[in-house]
Amino acid sequence: xxxxxxxxxxxxxxxxxxxxxxxxxxxxxxxxxxxxxxxxxxxxxxxxxxxxxxxxxxxxxxxxxxxxxxxxxxxxxxxxxxxxxxxxxxxxxxxxxxxxxxxxxxxxxxx
Amino acid sequence: xxxxxxxxxxxxxxxxxxxxxxxxxxxxxxxxxxxxxxxxxxxxxxxxxxxxxxxxxxxxxxxxxxxxxxxxxxxxxxxxxxxxxxxxxxxxxxxxxxxxxxxxxxxxxxxxxx
Numbered sequence: 001x002x003x004x005x006x007x008x009x010x011x012x013x014x015x016x017x018x019x020x021x022x023x024x025x026x027x028x029x030x031x032x033x034x035x036x037x038x039x040x041x042x043x044x045x046x047x048x049x050x051x052x053x054x055x056x057x058x059x060x061x062x063x064x065x066x067x068x069x070x071x072x073x074x075x076x077x078x079x080x081x082x083x084x085x086x087x088x089x090x091x092x093x094x095x096x097x098x099x100x101x102x103x104x105x106x107x108x109x110x111x
Numbered sequence: 112x113x114x115x116x117x118x119x120x121x122x123x124x125x126x127x128x129x130x131x132x133x134x135x136x137x138x139x140x141x142x143x144x145x146x147x148x149x150x151x152x153x154x155x156x157x158x159x160x161x162x163x164x165x166x167x168x169x170x171x172x173x174x175x176x177x178x179x180x181x182x183x184x185x186x187x188x189x190x191x192x193x194x195x196x197x198x199x200x201x202x203x204x205x206x207x208x209x210x211x212x213x214x215x216x217x218x219x220x221x222x223x224x225x
Contacts, residue, residue, distance in 0.1 A: 043203075
């Protein structure tokens, strides 16, 4: 399948600090999606990136797709306790599409 | 618009038993994918169904099977349960085959095998 590596696996930050998770692929991706799963919840779609070098913002969240379309990042500015959860990236575009997710980055935010 | 519905939400089984989980996708969605989620392995793809046909299958033993009905509802079955099958089983529906579109997840069925 179309595999991606996601780092770090865990991140603990104090409220107000920034957070970044990275998603790396050995192959060129057509697009990439990001999902968030709150503790005890299910993954929820956040965003899809399609274009090389694309940057999208959602309030304090900034998503970036690399120029070579082999990597992506999610950056959260000034984390809040509501940001707690696991963030997954999911590659798309091949026959297998989005079926294989990254392992996720589990974010803990200390008040 | 109703979301993805999974039943049952929680269940407890013993080793050797079998279990059937159900998933009703969002109306109009023809693709249903199943995932197994465990703390150590993240989201592991099981299989995907589109128009009643299994289109893709992950790396799971034959004890894991599924099917999709004409109304797009899907079931997955696990036979001869093992302790390691304890997990959250998530179903996701999508408009497009191959899950190339946005995935809408259900709340999951949490299976405990004793």
